[in-house]
Amino acid sequence: QKEVEQNSGPLSVPEGAIASLNCTYSDRVSQSFFWYRQYSGKSPELIMSIYSNGDKEDGRFTAQLNKASQYVSLLIRDSQPSDSATYLCAVRGSNDYKLSFGAGTTVTVRA
Amino acid sequence: DAGVIQSPRHEVTEMGQEVTLRCKPISGHDYLFWYRQTMMRGLELLIYFNNNVPIDDSGMPEDRFSAKMPNASFSTLKIQPSEPRDSAVYFCASSPGLAGVETQYFGPGTRLLVL
Numbered sequence: 246q247k248e249v250e251q252n253s254g255p256l257s258v259p260e261g262a263i264a265s266l267n268c269t270y271s272d273r274v275s276q277s278f279f280w281y282r283q284y285s286g287k288s289p290e291l292i293m294s295i296y297s298n299g300d301k302e303d304g305r306f307t308a309q310l311n312k313a314s315q316y317v318s319l320l321i322r323d324s325q326p327s328d329s330a331t332y333l334c335a336v337r338g339s340n341d342y343k344l345s346f347g348a349g350t351t352v353t354v355r356a
Numbered sequence: 357d358a359g360v361i362q363s364p365r366h367e368v369t370e371m372g373q374e375v376t377l378r379c380k381p382i383s384g385h386d387y388l389f390w391y392r393q394t395m396m397r398g399l400e401l402l403i404y405f406n407n408n409v410p411i412d413d414s415g416m417p418e419d420r421f422s423a424k425m426p427n428a429s430f431s432t433l434k435i436q437p438s439e440p441r442d443s444a445v446y447f448c449a450s451s452p453g454l455a456g457v458e459t460q461y462f463g464p465g466t467r468l469l470v471l
Contacts, residue, residue: 288447288462289395289399303417333399342451342458347367354455 246271251347259355264321266350268334271315277337278310279344280315284330290339297319324354360383360463361392362448368469375437377466381450389460390423391435391447399447400405406453438470 250269266280275294283288295301295308307320311320317336321328334347361380366448369375376403389404398431403413409427416423420439435442445467 279459288465290462291459294459314418337458341412342406342453343404344389345401345458348398 248345249330249347250329251350252297253350254334254342255351255353257353257355258324260324260326262324264324264328264352264354266319266321266332268317268319268336268347268354270317270336270345271335272335272338273312273315274339275312275315275336276339279335279337280306280308280309280317280319281333281346282327282330283333283349289333295302323350326354328352328355329354333355358452360448360461362446362463362466364466366467366469368471369438370471371439372437373443374434374468375438375468375470377433377435377446377448379431379433379448379463381431381448382461383429385450385452385461387451387453387458388431389449389451390431391449391462392444393447393465394444395419396400401421402433405465435468438468440470443468443470 249270258264271313279292283289283293295310301308305322309318330350331351333349334342363378370382390402393399402415403423423433445465447462447465449462451460
């Protein structure tokens with residue numbers, strides 16, 4: 246069983262719509278959760294981090310964490326063509342600084 | 357801030373040759389990570405260092421891979437001998453490692469092609 250799993254893509258949404266990305270993790274005592282965005286041919290860049298249950302909003306991005314369900318999600322509101330990228334969910338383990346990454350979900354925003 | 361610096365950006369070599377990838381982390385960051393990314397396997401952690409000391413190398417695929425961090429501002433990942441299946445993008449990332457600020461900052465990557 247993979248440590249971090251993301252909903253399979255690709256995900257295609259029209260401009261202005263909400264893109265919803267999901268991620269589940271297997272280590273029940275994980276503490277830190279991250280969403281990275283990776284444009285084609287570029288390196289991953291951090292867009293959101295979340296540590297407590299609930300929602301965290303940053304501009305058009307909202308991360309949601311439910312530790313009981315071992316579930317973290319990312320919502321992109323008012324999607325723009327510039328949001329077209331692969332989104333990687335990452336989870337930090339309980340005893341070290343390693344990040345486990347999901348396979349990524351590729352999002353395409355149609356103009 | 358210059359960010360994480362990696363060199364070379366691209367490397368093409370022939371099977372059996374030695375390959376050395378280099379990384380300069382962000383100044384003041386205590387943690388350094390080496391990753392490999394392929395279409396098939398995604399982003400995999402190879403090894404990470406804390407204060408120049410290797411902490412976990414369980415992701416290093418085999419003895420052909422080795423990594424060193426002789427000082428706080430420089431690390432190398434060496435593959436000897438290289439094989440075609442080593443073709444991938446290799447990322448170096450650094451992190452301040454402070455609780456709550458442990459996000460990782462990635463370098464631009466080295467695209468390795470082994471023929």
